Amino acid sequence: MAHYTELNIGPIHPAVHGILKFKVKLQEEIIEDVEITLGFLHRNAEKICELNYYADNMVYFDRMDYIDAMNMELGYLTAVEKLMDMEVPERAQWIRMIMAELNRLAARLVGLGAFGLDMGMLTPFFHCFIEREKIQKIFVEASGGRQEVNYMSIGGVYQDFNDQIINDIREFLKEFKPYLEDIYGMFMHSEIFWQRNDGIGILEPDVALDYGVTGPLLRGSGIAYDVRKDAPYLFYDKVNFNIPISHKKDNMGRFILKVEEMRQSIRIIEQSIDKIPDGPYFNNKAKKSMMLRLKGDGEVFSRVESENGEFGVYVRGNGTFKPWRVHVRSPAFKNISVVPVMAKGMMIADLIVIIGSVDTVIGEIDR
């Protein structure tokens, strides 16, 4: 008769990237089954959103995927602005796009750093955070917030870009490009990193689609799906960038892909920073005195590409100042559900690396 061991990892454990419990059924060191327990960070943001005015909800979206706050705000705003038939000035849209891409870079840096940390690689973590700090300085300059920025607002952005910020971004990109290659080299020249990732955490494309997985996890399985190309929002159709895919289907492929996506993000920022036109940075219909008097009617489902994949927001308005229903299609929720499939038959130590590779943010899973 087979002898099984049950092991609890989490809820509070540095390797699970937040507060999340994995109950692992083991036969010696081989994983038979993984059961995931969620809800340790549940705040029911969807209900809170129903109780607030449209403009108030920004702060709750900031705290969903808390390391990629700009894209969360963007997801909510693209939905709500369509609900209100609010137009956004061109300048504000370019600014939003730059900020979203900068935040994507910052979120990826956290993900890569923590991924190395999971395998005991301490050095890249510090280098990643030094670079992320520079992005956060730009955010402070623009919004006053470091991580939970609350920068975008209905009809535009909170504060205009000045020359200082544009110079800072240009300077940052110039320094960051060679730095990214250095960080990449630190990982790629490590024999241990290769051994622990090559061929580990294999995800077949049909399984990924069946589970509703999106983002780097889906692209790592060879399916070129990115909302920025699939259904362009903002001005993503006016800049040149590529959607990298990997046919390796494993952790290593996903890692290389994430770094390539960072290079593409840099490309997008470089092109957009030259294209910012002059003009207003918010719609006058949504100025401060009118902020709480905006009404929404009808229903809308809008999606953006966040660091984890397709972030969709469903909003239903009933003609009042408050939304009737807000629902979030959380990419990380879908991505974490595929971990038991990826981990089956692997060693227990590989589970930690797989979780690091999936790179979830618990604030977004539990909401």
Added chain:
Amino acid sequence: MYKIISESEDKNKIKIINIDKNDLIEFMEDYKSKGYYLSSITGVDMQDHLEVIYHIHNYDTHEYIEVKILTTDDKVPSLTKLWKAAKGDEREQYDLMGIIFEGHENLRRIVLPDEWVGHPLRKSYDLKKVQYINMDSEGKEHVSYNENEGW
């Protein structure tokens, strides 16, 4: 053969298809064979009935479709046999909205404790009534409304 009640468009130009809930499985099987995948499930409480909204997505044609069904007795058929993505989504909607998905193998609460009373996203849910989860000596969870009870 399923019957489409009406078609419309939401404000993001996504096609909305209204169907009867008894036709759901047949409709979804047809769309699955056309290459669609489940993206998300949303429940909306309209006070006298519930709306259940399915967003399905075709990765080849880039088409996004919203399928809407109504239910007055909180029960709808489960889609877990078609797409694995429905497993987590249906548990979440059961937990927060109280929609019972018939045919789901493991319809438990996912984010709230198992013993929680009520479904918070319902409009009739009383937010002022605070619940505390206590555990007895055998490890079973109980809901109490008294702050001082338990440890």
